[in-house]
Amino acid sequence: xxxxxxxxxxxxxxxxxxxxxxxxxxxLYMNTFHGVRHIDPALIETGRVYGLDRQRLFxxxxxxxxxxxxxxxxxxxxxxxxxxxxxxxxxxxxxxIGYMAMNACEFLQTDVILLGILLYALLGKLVDSxxxxxxxRLLRWHPNYQPAGGRRES
Amino acid sequence: MSGAExxxxxxxxxxxxxxxxxxxxxxxxPGEFIAVIGNSGCGKSTLLRLIAGLDxxxxxxxxxxxxxxxxxxxxxxxxxxxxxxxxxxRVIDNVGxxxxxxxxxxxxxxxxxxxxxDHANDWPLTLSGGQRQRAALARALIRQPRLMLFDEPLGxxxxxxxxxxxxxxxxxxxxxxxxxxxITHDVEEAVALADRxxxxxxxGITLNIRVxxxxxxxxxxxxxxxxxxxxxAQVMDSGEPAPFVYRV
Numbered sequence: 001x002x003x004x005x006x007x008x009x010x011x012x013x014x015x016x017x018x019x020x021x022x023x024x025x026x027x028l029y030m031n032t033f034h035g036v037r038h039i040d041p042a043l044i045e046t047g048r049v050y051g052l053d054r055q056r057l058f059x060x061x062x063x064x065x066x067x068x069x070x071x072x073x074x075x076x077x078x079x080x081x082x083x084x085x086x087x088x089x090x091x092x093x094x095x096x097i098g099y100m101a102m103n104a105c106e107f108l109q110t111d112v113i114l115l116g117i118l119l120y121a122l123l124g125k126l127v128d129s130x131x132x133x134x135x136x137r138l139l140r141w142h143p144n145y146q147p148a149g150g151r152r153e154s
Numbered sequence: 155m156s157g158a159e160x161x162x163x164x165x166x167x168x169x170x171x172x173x174x175x176x177x178x179x180x181x182x183x184p185g186e187f188i189a190v191i192g193n194s195g196c197g198k199s200t201l202l203r204l205i206a207g208l209d210x211x212x213x214x215x216x217x218x219x220x221x222x223x224x225x226x227x228x229x230x231x232x233x234x235x236x237x238x239x240x241x242x243x244r245v246i247d248n249v250g251x252x253x254x255x256x257x258x259x260x261x262x263x264x265x266x267x268x269x270x271x272d273h274a275n276d277w278p279l280t281l282s283g284g285q286r287q288r289a290a291l292a293r294a295l296i297r298q299p300r301l302m303l304f305d306e307p308l309g310x311x312x313x314x315x316x317x318x319x320x321x322x323x324x325x326x327x328x329x330x331x332x333x334x335x336x337i338t339h340d341v342e343e344a345v346a347l348a349d350r351x352x353x354x355x356x357x358g359i360t361l362n363i364r365v366x367x368x369x370x371x372x373x374x375x376x377x378x379x380x381x382x383x384x385x386x387a388q389v390m391d392s393g394e395p396a397p398f399v400y401r402v
Contacts, residue, residue, distance in 0.1 A: 040238075042234070042236060042238050043238055045208065046234075046238040046240075047251075048226060049206070049226060049232060050252040050293075050297075051226075051252045052251070052252045060240065060243070060251065060252075061240065064240070064242035067242075140277070141241050141242045141277040141278075141279065142241070142242075142279070143280075
């Protein structure tokens with residue numbers, strides 16, 4: 001796809017954004033779809049019995065019910081995002097960390113290359129930690145997301 | 155707030171070619187406690203879903219207070235066996251589910267009423283079976299239903315918790331005076347709680363027996379045991395030899 005993207009968008013921000021957006025779309029979409037699909041129909045029926053309108057049904061049942069899968073998609077998508085970004089920056093960009101590293105490669109600047117790798121690793125870890133914290137906060141109710149030892153037998 | 159009157163006349167329901175309920179007729183007086191018993195697969199839960207308005211009957215009319223039930227009945231609430239608490243909402247928020255703003259104080263009062271005041275901020279998945287039951291009961295009763303439909307709500311509880319919950323349901327029923335319809339396969343539970351016991355067999359009512367025992371009912375009393383034995387004999391008597399016999 002890369003040659004086509006370069007042809008269409010040239011070398012620059014547009015190409016990067018397009019590549020990442022298309023790459024991330026499907027894991028996000030598939031996971032969200034899966035999450036909504038797998039909500040217990042009994043709970044949706046309960047929502048109807050308790051008189052929830054469509055809006056309340058979405059906020060009270062569908063969104064929280066699909067959230068574990070949605071967040072899973074977000075984490076996977078972020079991983080893919082970094083991968084695509086690195087590829088895009090090393091090949092189809094005129095700026096960025098990847099571009100810097102590729103430039104350094106031409107001039108045999110090992111220290112700059114290592115700095116690039118380190119920066120990517122750091123950013124990746126940072127973003128992943130953020131989503132994990134989000135998971136821990138939003139999925140507090142879920143026994144599988146409890147901190148170890150916090151689970152109670154029922 | 156008094157209980158709803160319920161009249162089922164000629165109700166029938168089939169799934170595909172298989173009739174589940176046929177020509178069912180019975181009525182329930184306001185505030186009466188009815189138990190429907192029967193073996194699994196006899197159509198008990200189907201009957202409950204028809205009365206709740208969750209499914210539509212193929213034939214016949216189900217009327218609450220003289221008005222035919224169409225769609226979800228507003229004054230009727232169902233307590234399902236699997237309870238259906240939202241796992242991602244705290245207990246107190248489950249009780250207030252779908253209520254207009256300003257329900258908090260009432261929800262706290264209701265939770266205290268069922269003995270769960272200390273668990274208002276717990277997640278449903280951390281509660282024990284009996285506690286979840288209480289939470290689901292509080293969620294239903296805060297809306298002051300005129301007709302409560304119990305779909306084997308105590309089936310999955312251990313024997314002791316079960317007795318406790320039966321007492322709680324009886325106490326709440328006497329206090330709020332709603333009409334109650336309890337689906338169960340436990341004859342003792344039916345005799346302990348109900349004013350009248352209906353036996354559902356092969357889609358029809360084969361027994362309609364009044365329980366004339368004063369409350370609270372002593373399960374060891376001779377009259378209680380006698381009635382229970384009599385109904386149990388009717389439940390077990392299928393009229394044809396059972397295809398499988400399990401001996402212990």
